[in-house]
Amino acid sequence: MTASAASPSPLHLVLGEEELLIERAVKATLEVSRAADPTADITRMRVSELTAPVLAEMVSPSLFSEGRVIVLEQAQDISQEISDAVLAYLKNPAEGIVLIVVTTGGGRSKAAKALPAALRKAGAVITECPKLTKPAERESFVRNEVRLAGGKIDAAGLVALMDAVGSDLRELSSAASQLVADSGGKVDEAAVRRYHRGRADVTGFAVAEKAVSGDRAAALESLRWAMQLGVPHVLVADALADAVRTIARVSGAGRGNPNQMAGELGMPPWKIRKAQGQARGWNQAGLADAMRIVARLNADVKGAAADANYALERAVLQVAAAKSEP
Helix, strand or coil: CCCCCCCCCCEEEEEECCHHHHHHHHHHHHHHHHHHCCCCEEEEEEHHHCCHHHHHHHCCCCCCCCCEEEEEECHHHCCHHHHHHHHHHHCCCCCCEEEEEEECCCCCCHHHHHHHHHHHHCCCEEEEECCCCCHHHHHHHHHHHHHHCCCEECHHHHHHHHHHHCCCHHHHHHHHHHHHHHHCCEECHHHHHHHCHHHHCCCHHHHHHHHHCCCHHHHHHHHHHHHHCCCCHHHHHHHHHHHHHHHHHHHHHCCCCHHHHHHHHCCCHHHHHHHHHHCCCCCHHHHHHHHHHHHHHHHHHHHHCCCHHHHHHHHHHHHHHHCCCC
């Protein structure tokens, strides 16, 4: 966001679904406002709980012109009445008030869908906070978190960190800053393994890696540790499915340079390189069986199976055995 300390922008649109990024956007705007007025207060309210009179009171000028930051949350649920009230206020905004509207950009009503465009037209400062669903996006996020914390991370360290922590942005951010502090700024695989040794051994990714390598005993041992420590069944199932599907896609694409294949497959080069190594020993029949196994497991851990623990054990052993199929 860009706003001068003397005159913070009166209108902000925070657009997206990634909660951590949304919180940071709101915090950044509050900091800019308090740079201009250290006494600036913040009020947050869901639009579904808002009435037009309450909104009018919130945005009315105060007697002493104290700074205020007003956050309208979940504006994808906004009604036509509240949308009209917001847009009417923007025609004559009060001095010292900063309005932040947070929305996914969607919504069921016509008012909700039209709101982002109307706020853009009104000159809102826009911050995009999309869900980071692709591995390459989370990879870029981690690199940036490490850089912001004052450190550097190499490719092997990045893979190790994402395998150890998973895909939750809060946990990735926390781990990145902690690793920078603990390692003196240089984050490599050894540093990650050192500080996440116990955890790295019990993630769904570790279970999946051992299963697709055909190591039944190691896969089963990792799975039992994961279950004992409370790793959710669905996360293990998702990791196993992702590993099998990645190997199948990379194997089907044939041998090639991971950097050149990245665009075609929609995967980061490191993931393709890893899958190329894992694909050795797999044949098409085994991969077809493994695909069926993980598809069934997905339903099992979401309620189809009477015993999710047993379903996971069976699937892990079956995937490991599928690699050995003639």
